[in-house]
Amino acid sequence: MAREKIIIEDINITLERKNIKNMYLRVLPPNGEVKVSAPLFVSDKDIIDFVRLRKEWIMSKQKLILENKIQSPLKYADGEKHMLWAKEYTLKLVSKNDLKEALVDWENKIIYLPVPSRSKRETREKQLYELYRKELKRAIPPVLEKCVKIVGQRPSEVKVRNMKNWGNCRLQDRRVTLNLKLAKKDPECLEYVMIHELCHLIEFNHGKKFKRLMDIYCPNWKEIKKRLNE
Structure with missing residues (x-):
């Protein structure tokens, strides 16, 4: 495969000549890089x-x-940047013989992932998500107690799992579930989501009453919500 940089119509392009039958063009995030694959x-x-x-x-x-x-x-992948508590860390892949579970070097901002030498993307993702799960579970108890005092409501339990929403609340059993990816965000976001779910123990819908509760218990909730979803 031959690769070169060219300019066509003022567009910077990475051209790759391969043993293929057709031409392909891709525009890639995050900077809009243009790649063209062409037959030899x-x-x-x-x-x-x-x-x-x-x-x-x-x-x-x-x-x-x-x-x-x-x-x-x-x-x-090795060297890729990932967020943990709103700070950027570098992934370092290490042998499972040297490390049994993911480890964080807080000072040097490195996350060590124990994975097989020829691991799949899904395996590496799972290892990192288990770190997020452990970090979130560690952070929840003091945040829960703080938010219970603010809202005046206590859930029956708080669970952690990977899901689409940042959190949800089941009125039937007063169970709160939090998204493990909250460990990627600023700790203030965890407090916001916890207060949000505890407010659902008072008002299930997202109507005016619910928003008034949020205004009382988390005055800057709109700004935090915006940061959370960025």
Whole structure:
């Protein structure tokens, strides 16, 4: 495979010539990088024409990526950056023989993941998520007690799992469940979500009454919610 950098119509392009049959074009996050894969036999003119015909689409895609701050899919690879309590840490993959579970070097901002030498992405992701789970469980007890005093409501239990929402509350058994990925966010976000779910023990819906409760118990909740969802 041959790779080179070229410019077509003022667009910076990474061109890869491969043993393939057709040409392909991709615009990638987070900076809108343009990559073109072309068969070995295709001429420079054909590549230029291929890009020119798609210039408008390329510009539109780049604008979408940059304006929405779309990030590249995570690979959980060695050297990749990941967030823990709103701070950036570098992943370091190590042998399972040297380490039994994920470990954080807080001073040097490194997360060590024990994974097989030829591990799959899913395996690495699972190891990191288990670290998030452990960190969140460690952080919950003092936050729970603080928020119970604020709201005046106590859940029957607080569970942690990977889910789409940041949290949910079951009125039937007063159980609160929190998203383990809260461990990636500022600790203030954990307090906000906890207060949010405890308020549901008073008012289940998100109507005016619920919002008044949030205004009382977490005056800056709108600003925290915005940061949480960024």
